[in-house]
Structures are given as structure tokens and as C-alpha cells.
Amino acid sequence: MMATEVKVPTTGNAGEPAVLLEWNVAVGDTVSIGDVVAVLETAKATVEVDTPAAGVVLDLRYAEGDEAPEHDVLLVVGAVGEAVSARTPDAAPSAGASVGASAAPDGASDRSPATARAASPAPEQSPPRGRLSISPRARRLAAERDVDIALIEGSGPFGRIVIADVEAADTAPPTPSATAPVPAPATSRAGREGSVVPVRGARKVTAQRMHASLQGTAQVTLTRYASGDALLAYAARLKEAAALTGAARIGVNDLLLFAAARTLARHPAANSWFSWDGITRFDHVDLGFAVDTGQALLVPVIRDAQSLGLGALAEAAHAAIDRARAGRLAPDEMEGGTFTVSNLGGAGIHWFTPVLNTPQTCILGVGATHRAFPEAPAQLPLSLTFDHRAIDGSAAAALLADIASSIELIDTLAAY
Template structure:
């Protein structure tokens, strides 16, 4: 049997992304049709609501077809490419039709259906995907004027098309006539940003959470004077003892984890079949990455000392902001903390991250008077289907107590 006959055509499918049934977006192909690949090689990068995902080759062979281009929404488990023997004819599984590009954006001959393997022009500001660079060159769009909506501001092909649509063309001059002085081109009164990828899925999940859950928010202050004083002493020691630079959020997370370990009714998840109450606190930390809200999970947070918790949190936040988080690092949280104090926010209403039943919102501490205590606003949103108001109030009171006595709790 020949080597060609031994290689069977294999579909490259969108993997499970951590949120079953949710779409991903194709960011960039690292191969072209006709390229030889080895099993395990990264073929394409996808964007999900939570992270960027590298999709490996499921088998060795030749890339026979690519059926989704950068910027396309692709469903979970959909076929986006086919790998097999060179020259093998394999019709790929159909996908929902993508919005066709305008005629002027047609790619050079031989590039349709694939990403060019050779170098492409780059923007003087930011960075662009290879296909975005080709589309920009064909349409005369200066990449330095395009706002990228991909991870880290990466410019995608659809960003180039959006920039082209907002440009106002000048009227054509009649043959043999002297062109009249042209007025300055009128700029569009708005910028069009496609709702897709991480932003789209996050919006869908937030909307569904509010529509399907019985969310109630309780608020109260905690006296943060002890916490802030303790933070100052920790930072003095950190400089001399090679410790992490502690933050207010580290201390709040420490207090929250210890509190929820004592309240399994709040450290829980809800479904219509059961309420699961957990003895271990897997603590979600809400992180604004600038393109989407991600929630990495610090595992068994209540068992960690303050130093280990601060280090684990710093690593999780950095991975979230760099786009390096995997779906597994954001799965399985039992409660979440969202801290907007660093942005100067005092009160807000956090939205529960389903299937969890509680989320704690933390605001900026403010003096109650010129010489008074520093009061930290706390907002506990809970799912009333899983926990009653009195029980939620007791949880919030205990979080406030832990914040007020943080130095004692840390010593126990």
C-alpha cells in the first residue's frame, strides 16, 4: 500500500472551547492549502469568549482545504479544514456562509481560500494578520489608520473592510474639465466595531444571566482601616523579603476565600436539576483585558496563604491580559470577585457568572470623615433561586468582618 493510500482525509474541527455551544472566531491561519503538516502542528488560531486557542493538526499529511477565513464565526465542532494525502479530493463539510467580501477586496490569484505563506506588509502602528495586510494593499487602506479589534489590538481583515466603508470617496472629475477645488472629505460620525468573538459571546452570556436568573444585590460597607494599614506593613516587608507586591485586591480575595469556605450554600452552582454546594473554594477573579472580561480561577483559594494567593492571582491576571489563558484555567469556579476600586468606582451591581450563585463586587474605599474610618463598599449579587436573602446577608456580613479583622485571620 502506498504512502498516499495510507493517509486518510481527516477533518480539522473547532474544539470545545469551555462554553458548550458557543462560537469561536478565526484569527489567523498558520498554513496554506497544499502545505505539508505533521500531527500536532498548530494550523490555526481561534478566539473564544475566554481565550485564544491553537488548533493542532489531527494527523500528518497535506492541507487539502481551508473552509473558514480570518474574521469568520465558526461553530463548535465545525469542520474548518481537511488534512489528507496530496491530491486527494475530499469535499469539506459545509459551513454557514460567511459574508462575501466586496469585489474590490478579491485576493490575488492563487490565494483564494488560504492565507499567504509569504511575508505581507505590516502596519506602522500595531500589527495585522496576513490576510488583513493583503486586503489593505488591494483596497488602498493605510493600516496605520485602522483600529484593530483582535487580541492585543491585532488588525483583522474585517477591520480593514470596516475602515474602507467609513471612508468617503471623492466625486469623479468629467473628462476634459478642470476639477473644482474639493472640499475636505466629511468624516463618518461614528466608528463601526463588529460585535463578534469574545465581545459577542460575553454579551450573550451577560444577557442570558440577567434574563434567566433571579439576581438580587445586597450592599454594605466594611471598615477597611485595618486592611489598608496591614497592606502598608506588608509592602514594607515585601521590599526586604523578596515577596510579591501585595495589592488591596489580594487581601480582599484572601478574606473572601476564607469566608466562602464557611458558607457552602453560597459557594455553590445552580441548575434546574440540582444545587451543588462545594467545600473547596475555586475563586474566580474578574479581569478586564481591554477586549473582553475574563475570569481565571484560583484553585482551592481558601487553603492558600496570603503570599501564595497573591502570586497565583498575579500569574492569572497576567495570563488573562496576555491572551494566554486556556479554557481549563477559567472553568469550574465556585464564586467570583470583581474589584473596580482601582478604577475609582464606589458602588456597582456585578452580574453573577453562571452557574455560580454569588459574585462579590468591591469598590474604592473612601474616608467616612476627615479623621474617620476608611469605608469599603461591598456589593453581593446572588441567585435567589439557590440562596435566600437572609443567608446572603449573613455571607456579606461575614465578608465585611473578615476584611475588618484581616490581620487576625492571616495569623490563624
């Protein structure tokens, strides 16, 4: 049997590394084809990694919490005692050294992982202190109890820290470690300690994109109100109809997406991408919309949204939201958008400045409807950010005015 390398899948973001969230296996475990061996967080989704081969886990190349480069080897599966290729200098195992590499003659490969660990030199078996091996539940417990895992010696297989180790450390007095200096916590000018959250995964990608967007474009934001009375009244009637017929509910956000898609079809200058080689204007609307998953901000895209009826568009939006929150959006479902809508109305926000999702030239921000007094008309805040390199202010103002009109005539618009 030849060893099989299980690699990090394509992350869908130009080679951005994935974060290893959790191992489902340890060195020495037996796996079958299709078994989920690891869970990764990419820039756009949470991905389960399964093994294409059956056998024994010979080597784990990364620890939970590590960043693993796209297409790099995560783990190796093969036969007990089989030799594996050397790991890259910056990769380290999270649950012990390679079974094949540490196997000794005279049947040592048939011994249990615990026996093999006891018979091997400690430096070869223990993961570097910068890449601690710890079970997910033990890591969570340590965080809850404020236990420094850098000071814990693991009693699990190959030095893995388990729940019992955390509980013991929580009741024992702290002991200094000569080999594992604890990094000094971040402090404010007043001397108070603060926690440091690594910038990686989806947060890192979002930060890079927002920074690049603001640095590399000429963004201007226009604001205005649209009357929200027709929108709210129509959404209420659709809710009643859904309860009566059992049909899927169509909400305010669906109506806003529908109005934007239908309006953009008449404004190709705004439904465009900018580059110095030329401005690409589209006659179809691939409509992106922001979804807060609680872990990351994702932007699924509804293809040819201008040609969809209200019900079909709402169905596509709801399905994309469900997949986004389940961490199952495919990378190609978030690519190729020509315009984006970001709705913060549900969070009670009135006005905000949306940031362009480059190379798109426009993004619409929607706030919460509100009234100056109970009998006053409902006002819906709209904010349109545009790239002044691609379109002028008058064209952007015309688009925003037409979107407002479409919202105010939403029940009539849905009839066509």
C-alpha cells in the same frame, strides 16, 4: 498519503463557535507536524491551532474574521494534487480553492499557486465577496486609513488582499462594484454614520450569559462599607516585606480574595449553586474572580481557596491573571466556581451592581477605598448580589457583614 482535516478544537462553552483571527498559512504552503497554522478566539481564550500532519495545505475553509463552529474542519493538509472532500455549503476558503480540487491533468498540480490561479476559471478560485481574503496587516492598514476592503481586488495568491493593494486603493479614486454592493452604514436619527461591531466571540458569550443571568434569576443587591484602614496598612507592610526579602508581592486584591474565601467556608448557603432540582451547597470554596484582559472579561477559578494560605492564594491568583492576559487560560480553569469576586476598585469605581455568574448564588463587588476628608477612616464599598431563590436577605446580609469583618481583621485572619 491521506489528507488530514485540521478541526476547530473544543471551545469550552457548550459548542459556541470560535472566531478565526489569523491564518499563518496559505493554500500551497508546506507545513510540518506541530506548525501553528491558525489563531482562534474562543469564548474564553485565544487558541493557537497546530497541524497533526505534515504536507501541503490543500484547502482553507474559512476567512479571517469568520465564525467557525466547534469541531468543524478549518483546513486540509495532504499531498499536492490530492483530492479533498467538498466543503460545507456555508464554508468558504480564505486564500483560494482546494489545490486538489482545482488540479488539472498533465502535471498541473506541480505548478505554482499563482500559475494554477491564472489557469483556472475565476469563479472557482476567488473567494465570495462576503468572505474576503486579506492579510492581517493589510486589514489593520485598511482600518487605519478608512479604506473599504470590499472594493479592493487582491493581487496576492488566490486573490488575497495584501498591503500593496490597500495602499493603492487609498490613493485611487473609489470605483463602484457591480458584484459587491457595499452595505449601508448604520445611521442615527440625526443622519450621522456609525460603525457596526459584530457581536461574536467572547463579547457574544458574555452578552448571552449576562442576559440569561438577569432574565432567569431573582437578583438582589445589598451594599455596605467595610473599614479599609487595616487592609491598606497590611498591604503596605506586605509590600515593604516583599521589597526586603524578594518575595512575591501580595496586593490588596489578593487580601480581598483571601478574606472572601475564609469567610465563605462558614456560609455554605451562599457558597452554592441553584437549580430547580435542588440547591447544591459546597463545603469547599472554588473561588472565581473577574479579570479584564482588554479583550474580554474572564473568570479564572482558584480551587479549594479556603484551604490556601495567603501566599499560596496570591501566587495562584497572579498565575491565573498572567495566563488570562496572555490568552492561555484553559477552559477547565474557568469552570466550577462556587462564588465570584469582581473588584473594580482599581478603576476608581465606588459602587456597582455585579451580575451573578450562574448557577452561582452570590457574587461580591468591591469598589475603591475612599475618605470623606484626609484624616477620615478609609471606607471600602462592598456590593453583594444574591439569588433570592436560593437564600434570603438575612442570610445574605450576614455573609456581607462577616466579609466586612474579615477585611477589617485581615492581618489577624492571615495568621491562621
